[in-house]
Amino acid sequence: MSNGRNDDFSINTILGPGALVSGDIESGGFTRVDGSIRGNLTAKGRVVVGEKARMKGNISGTAVTIGGVIHGNILASERIIILNTGLVLGDVITRRIQADDGCLVHGKITVCQGDEAWDKAVAEYRDAQGVKFALSGLSFRSKKDRGTGKQPEETKNQSSGDLKSGEPKFNG
Numbered sequence: 631m632s633n634g635r636n637d638d639f640s641i642n643t644i645l646g647p648g649a650l651v652s653g654d655i656e657s658g659g660f661t662r663v664d665g666s667i668r669g670n671l672t673a674k675g676r677v678v679v680g681e682k683a684r685m686k687g688n689i690s691g692t693a694v695t696i697g698g699v700i701h702g703n704i705l706a707s708e709r710i711i712i713l714n715t716g717l718v719l720g721d722v723i724t725r726r727i728q729a730d731d732g733c734l735v736h737g738k739i740t741v742c743q744g745d746e747a748w749d750k751a752v753a754e755y756r757d758a759q760g761v762k763f764a765l766s767g768l769s770f771r772s773k774k775d776r777g778t779g780k781q782p783e784e785t786k787n788q789s790s791g792d793l794k795s796g797e798p799k800f801n802g
Contacts, residue, residue, distance in 0.1 A: 681715040723751050
């Protein structure tokens with residue numbers, strides 16, 4: 631008997647122990663990670679991160695189970711389970727959460743009640759991610775360069791702010 635949910639538990643994508651992926655992954659269904667990822671993981675289904683898995687990037691899925699180490703944010707449209715071996719260094723947005731004794735979460739946890747709260751939380755998260763991405767392309771001049779009143783070689787021909795005031799100069 632189906633209640634409208636996709637009850638297909640077949641695994642579509644597996645990243646095995648010892649495997650390392652550098653780059654983003656998009657999966658069409660259930661995804662299991664037992665290796666290492668340096669990049670974002672976006673799944674249209676469930677995500678299971680095994681206890682030996684390591685990841686530096688964001689995770690998005692319907693139901694996310696964390697047993698390993700995640701250095702990034704997690705969006706789980708249904709629920710998130712953090713096992714006692716799980717470590718999350720980042721923010722969590724979900725509708726339901728289960729955190730076992732011994733797990734560690736260092737970040738903001740947002741549990742949404744209802745569709746409106748979920749949509750608002752996800753929109754705010756995506757806006758913040760967009761701002762972080764835009765700012766990551768900007769460079770700031772060092773204190774040493776500001777203190778001399780001289781522009782570094784690569785910025786001499788660009789307009790600058792008030793060098794004497796010590797205001798940072800944006801290149802971008």
